[in-house]
Amino acid sequence: MERHSDSYTSVVHDKRLRMDSLQDIIIGNSPSMKAVFDNIMKVAPTDSTVLITGESGTGKELVARAIHANSNRRDNKFLAVDCSSLVETLLESELFGHEKGSFTGALQTKYGFFELANNGTFFLDEVGNLSLHTQSKLLRVIQNREVVRVGDHRKTKLDIRIISASNKSLEELVMAGEFRQDLYYRLSVVPIHIPPLRERKEDIPIFIQYFLEKFCKKMKRPIPETRTEVLEIMQQYAWPGNVRELEHTIERAIILKDNDVICARDLSSFISQKHGEFPMDxxxxxxxxxxxxxxxxxxxxxxxxxxxxxxxxxxxxxxxxxxxxxxxxxx
Missing domain, CATH: 1.10.10.60 (Homeodomain-like)
Incomplete structure (x- = not known):
C-alpha cells in the first residue's frame, strides 16, 4: 500500500492547528476537512457558541478540543459531558450542582459541570438528547451567564465558552417540537459540520497509515504491509460507524493477522464487499x-x-x- 507520508505528515503537523496532545489529532486532506480546519481557526479566538454536527464516529469532540486548544482559554479547563449518558433525574444536579441537604442523598455540596468548567470551555455532546425542561434551564444559563445550584438561591457568575454537538438534526427536532428554537439559535451562532467518512474517501489511506502507526507503536509491533485489495475494499465500504469504525477495524486487523501482511481475510466480514456490503454505488x-x-x-x-x-x-x-x-x- 502507498504510504501517503507527505499528506499524512502535513496534516498531523499543521502549523496553524494547536492540539492539546497527539491523541487529539484531526486528520484529513480532503476539501471538506480543509474547510473544517479553516472554520476552527476562524472561530477559536472568539467566545461565540459553536454547534458541531455530524454522524457518530466522525470526531465531533476532537473538533471541540481543537477549538479550545486554539482559543484564549487554552490554559483553562476543557470539560466534556455526554448528555445522552446523564440520568434525567440527576441531570439538573450534575449540570448546575446542588447544596448539601437539598434532596435525599445530597450528603454534601456539589459543584456542577458549569462551575467546574468556569473560565474554560464546556462541551455538551449530544445536546439533542436533553429534555425540554433541561433545555429551558440551559437557555437561562447561556442568556444570563450565571448558575444557581439546586437548593440554593445564590447566583454564581460564569465566564465560560459553550460548544455543543449533535448527531441529530436540531433543525428537525425544532420542527418536531422536541428542541427549543430559541436555544437552537443560541447554540448555533457558528455551525461546523463534519462530513461522514464515505463522503471523503480520499482521507481513508491517511487514516489507515495513522492508525497502523498508532497501534503498532502501542503494541510494540512492526508496521505490517497492507495489501492493495485491502485498501480497495476499505475505499468501497460505506463506513456507517465512520472514523471510529475504521480505527477499530485497523486495531482488529493488527491483532488477528497471521503474518506481517494485512489481507482481506483479516477484515470483518461486514466490511468485505463479498460479505454483504451496503451498495452505496x-x-x-x-x-x-x-x-x-x-x-x-x-x-x-x-x-x-x-x-x-x-x-x-x-x-x-x-x-x-x-x-x-x-x-x-x-x-
Missing amino acids: SDELLSLEEMEKKYISFILRRTRGKKAKAAEILGINPKTLGIKIKKYGLS
Missing part, C-alpha cells in the same frame, strides 16, 4: 424510502439485531428506529 435506482429501508436492514444485520447499537450508528433515537422497523416490516 449501485446502479439500481431507488426511492429515498427504499434506500432507507435497505440501509436500516443492513445496519440491523451488521449489529446482529441490537437496536440500541443500530440506532446509535444511524444517528436516530431507538424509538424512531422502532417506528421505522415497523413501517418497513423489518422485525
